[in-house]
Amino acid sequence: MLLLWFTVLAIFLWSSLTTALQFQYASFQDEAAVGNSTSSRSAIKVVSTQADWYGSSGVNAYFNGTAIWLTAFQNSSLNGATEGNGTNVGRVVYKDPIQFTNTNTSFATSFTFQIITTRPFPNCGSGMAFFIADSLQAPRDSDTSGSLGLLDPSTLSPDATSSSSSFFAVEFDTRISNTFRDPSASHIGIDVNTLRSLNVTDTTSSFYPQLFLYNNSTFTTWIEYDASTYLIQVWMANVSSASTNSSGAASTLVQYDPVDRPLYPCLQLQYNLSAVFSQKLMYMGFSATSAPSNQGMQGHAIYSWSFSNELVTTAPSSPTPSRKFKLYVALTVAFAALLLILVMVWALLTHRRNQIRKRASAAARVENALQTARPFSYKELRKATNGFDEKRKVGEGGYGSVYKGIMADGSVVAVKKLRQSLTLEDQFCAEASIIRKVRHRYLLELQGWCYEDGHEALLVSEFMSKGSLDGYLFDASKKKQLAGKTAAGQTETRMQILKQVAAALEYLHGGLGECVLHRDVKAGNVLLTDSANEKQVEARLCDFGLARLIRHEEGAVAMTAAGTPGYVAPELLYCGMATDKVDVFSFGVLALETACGRRAISKDYSQHIYDWLWATLDNIDQSVGISDHQLRRVLDPILITDDNDVAAQQVLQDWRCVVHVGLMCCHAAAACRPSMKEVSRALESRSALPLPKVKPPSPFEYYGPSSASNTITASTLAPTASASSDSGPPASLLSAPR
Known part of the structure; x- marks a missing residue:
């Protein structure tokens, strides 16, 4: 280092000792x-x-x-x-x-x-x-x-x-x-x-x-x-x-x-x-x-x-005062630069030492928060995924990449490599405290985790062989893979999936000491796998990246709007207030998507699926609900049959139940929406919930930016305004592998 600075100094002094060649003609x-x-x-x-x-x-x-x-x-x-x-x-x-x-x-x-x-x-x-x-x-x-x-x-x-x-x-x-x-x-x-x-x-x-x-x-x-x-x-x-x-x-x-x-x-x-x-x-x-x-x-x-x-030219025998000044400046600059380098090295080493301590503290806190989840070694998971081979990648989202892993005992798992560091341990541990409390057949369970110095954080969960529900609803080439070509088979499978998701949400809202708001219920977060008898499809609700704990007695709680556009309840989107009814709204959108085979928001339609349904199902007979003819206009074509037998009528009755449930779950006023317990009972009994006597306002016209201070009740009407949801929440560390 000293040799380098003396070399720089010599070059500087040598360049200053010159004479000028000048002429002017x-x-x-x-x-x-x-x-x-x-x-x-x-x-x-x-x-x-x-x-x-x-x-x-x-x-x-x-x-x-x-x-x-x-x-x-x-x-x-x-x-x-x-x-x-x-x-x-x-x-x-x-x-x-x-x-x-x-x-x-x-x-x-x-x-x-x-x-x-x-x-x-x-x-x-x-x-x-x-x-x-x-x-x-x-x-x-x-x-x-x-x-x-x-x-x-x-x-x-x-x-x-x-x-x-x-x-x-x-x-x-x-x-x-x-x-x-x-x-x-x-x-x-x-x-x-x-x-x-x-x-x-x-x-x-x-x-x-x-x-x-x-x-x-x-x-x-x-x-x-x-x-x-x-x-x-x-x-x-x-x-x-x-x-x-x-x-x-x-x-x-x-x-x-x-x-x-x-x-x-x-x-x-x-x-x-x-x-x-x-x-x-x-x-x-x-x-x-x-x-x-x-x-x-x-x-x-x-x-x-x-x-x-x-x-x-040859240097003079003694430096002039100006050259002495240049020498002084050169030495000062060299000393200042050397001092700056030493300070930067010290700061870098101190920062690295603090990072190591912070990562160790984060790992300890995460291990304490995830007491029920098994810690894996990075070497073990790297081997299971064949070095995180791109051929083993089964999905990629905003939170990280998901790989199929085959463990030493032959079990198949999903391994998610998170993009964010666990140095955000406060957010991570808060979410971990929710995950360790959740135990339900239709909720994807976190099986393990890994966080070693110098590597990304990894999450391990059950491998869902069939992927997410949205692929089977919106991809025409995959629809028949879910339950065959028959309307009855498709109806039975889709109804079963909706009942399982409803049961999972009912458990989150009322099966624990506190109410867990999922806040991101959508088709992409419903993962599918074969059931134990391999004759039916079984669903798991995943991704607790946006989940929040609230006490039942709290009522509406202020929180930042987060979730997927089209699924976010209007009172959360425009007013920043949430109850368990925000999940009910999202489930209603999921139910309508499952019935109609179209996305909540699509470039092929100018309206949200809820508004499109009400516009299409005009003049509903309140005594009988949606008619068979009206249902055939809105249902996914694969669910429609020209038969008139008892089985065909049962299919229409099942989807009448689903559409009624979806419309009521998406009601503009949160207080008018059913609870998830009521939704589960309606789906199990396949009975249609009664629709309002008059068509309710659009959820996205019921609220507006100026209604943030309004109380959310069934009778409150806020000024009309059009708005679109934000671009989505920040990435979560504990979003489950998918």
């Missing part, structure tokens, strides 16, 4: 430059293009007046350029290469230039570029294909993102090259090792008219690279416009006034240039190409150039 006339003893022309090196591929009489850059001309815009005796040339390439560099031994080096440069076009947009020339490259010479054939004298196009495939050359460039391009995916014939781009620009600005007259490269304008450009942020920024200003003479030829009048750099850059890119510059001799300058015979002559003139860059 206001023009390129043949005299000493401003502020420099060296002639501006002698500081610039015209690079002759290699004769082996360009020809011995090739056209190169030249000086004329106060400018450097990379290429000529008209026939010129100074470099032999003519309109008949196939290509022209001009390249100039600063006289000395730059050694970037310090890879984190910022630089800034500015220059004034002019591009003179002799043909209209977009048909003239190729453009020019400022570059910093590792090659003094222009690469072979770089005068063609819009390569701007920077790379050999034959070495770069259309899909390549770099070439063998290392260079950084800002291009001012006047030609569309599909190879480099140019956006237009007037654009500015930032290039690294390829001319497929990493970022580009379209400067056509419709996008950026003041920087349009076909107006023969004179521009000043500023380029900066900040090595600390890897930010490359380009600013550009139009400082004068060329005029045309009567013959239409471009004028080269370049009188312009210096301007301030614009406030905002026209182009920027975040890119680390250290890999381009690192440990190489780099040449910086300008390059341009044109194709006079095909695209007309295009002139590129450089009128001024300034540059500043920090380069590594």
